[in-house]
Amino acid sequence: MTARPYRVVQWATGALGRAAIRGMLERPDFELAGVLVYDPAKVGLDAGELAGRPPTGITATADPADILALDADCVIYAPGPDGDPLGDSGTVCALLAAGKNVIATHGYVNPRAHGPHLAAELEDACKRGGTTIHGTGVSAGFMSDLMPLTLSRLARGINHVYVRECSDFSGHPSRRMVHQLLGFGKTEEAYLRTRRTIRGAMRTLVSESLHLVAEGLGLELDGIDIDTDHRLAPAEFEIAAGTVPRGGVAASRWTFSAMAGGRPVITIEQIHKADAARVPEWGAPGYAIRVDGRPSITLSTEEDWVSNAISAGAAHALNAVPVVCAAEPGIRTFLDLPPIFGRPSARVDSGA
Numbered sequence: 001m002t003a004r005p006y007r008v009v010q011w012a013t014g015a016l017g018r019a020a021i022r023g024m025l026e027r028p029d030f031e032l033a034g035v036l037v038y039d040p041a042k043v044g045l046d047a048g049e050l051a052g053r054p055p056t057g058i059t060a061t062a063d064p065a066d067i068l069a070l071d072a073d074c075v076i077y078a079p080g081p082d083g084d085p086l087g088d089s090g091t092v093c094a095l096l097a098a099g100k101n102v103i104a105t106h107g108y109v110n111p112r113a114h115g116p117h118l119a120a121e122l123e124d125a126c127k128r129g130g131t132t133i134h135g136t137g138v139s140a141g142f143m144s145d146l147m148p149l150t151l152s153r154l155a156r157g158i159n160h161v162y163v164r165e166c167s168d169f170s171g172h173p174s175r176r177m178v179h180q181l182l183g184f185g186k187t188e189e190a191y192l193r194t195r196r197t198i199r200g201a202m203r204t205l206v207s208e209s210l211h212l213v214a215e216g217l218g219l220e221l222d223g224i225d226i227d228t229d230h231r232l233a234p235a236e237f238e239i240a241a242g243t244v245p246r247g248g249v250a251a252s253r254w255t256f257s258a259m260a261g262g263r264p265v266i267t268i269e270q271i272h273k274a275d276a277a278r279v280p281e282w283g284a285p286g287y288a289i290r291v292d293g294r295p296s297i298t299l300s301t302e303e304d305w306v307s308n309a310i311s312a313g314a315a316h317a318l319n320a321v322p323v324v325c326a327a328e329p330g331i332r333t334f335l336d337l338p339p340i341f342g343r344p345s346a347r348v349d350s351g352a
Contacts, residue, residue, distance in 0.1 A: 006031065037060040
């Protein structure tokens with residue numbers, strides 16, 4: 001007897017959400033149950049049209065009540081990043097209490113990193129709905145937590161874990177992401193005024209990865225130190241999201257150090273560049289992971305280590321659906337779940 005497909009809702013249809021819809025339509029073990037959108041212009045559109053695929057018969061809604069009323073196994077919760085990645089936890093709790101497992105692509109990688117209050121709310125909602133919440137993450141996520149933990153298996157003793165992520169946003173089309181959230185193009189004065197908000201959002205996300213790695217390594221953290229720096233554009237230049245004027249912020253570097261016993265034990269360095277060709281400092285785009293131990297392990301990649309980062313982020317969430325739906329109710333991090341693997345799709349394309 002063939003098992004019925006997992007009925008999955010796509011919450012938000014940005015670039016990653018649209019990729020997730022395409023992934024659901026390609027796999028026989030998934031059935032698209034519903035789509036929630038934020039843009040009023042998308043309301044009533046067929047999910048296939050939103051994702052560049054043939055019609056599905058599923059139309060987009062902007063009303064969360066429509067999603068709460070659906071018969072669905074899981075929600076891929078993928079709203080875009082904002083000043084408070086966990087600010088809509090009430091909606092997540094409502095989904096969980098309504099009997100829908102939730103896989104979040106932004107935040108919730110390790111909710112206990114934020115103290116007992118949020119974790120208690122989520123656990124209560126999961127108990128009421130008999131559901132599970134799991135955060136896969138995109139950035140931070142995977143390279144900043146799963147990969148260091150995987151590499152740590154090759155060391156019999158570990159002194160320090162270092163993760164470097166350097167991203168080039170010259171081709172990123174979202175003005176909201178590049179100019180408003182990252183602050184590129186702002187005057188230095190305006191950037192410094194808004195850095196506190198950016199700092200809070202980034203701390204929320206990165207601290208989850210730091211605490212997840214620490215928990216996996218059996219470390220109890222004393223706290224997290226943050227160091228920031230930025231660079232200004234020497235001349236005006238154009239990127240996909242608009243203009244970066246001369247003297248505007250063109251790059252930023254964030255260093256997060258998890259402290260234990262008075263010394264850094266895990267460091268995550270995130271470097272963002274409006275255009276890497278214009279800001280050569282701090283190295284080339286790509287990733288580097290070093291587990292300093294016995295023996296030490298180093299893994300580095302160039303920017304093109306994955307052919308489509310957005311598609312990969314969507315797959316990271318989709319491949320977790322069967323495991324999360326089968327998990328015991330409650331908060332379940334990667335440390336709690338069995339290994340998650342990819343699955344063959346019904347069609348093969350270029351990776352988009």
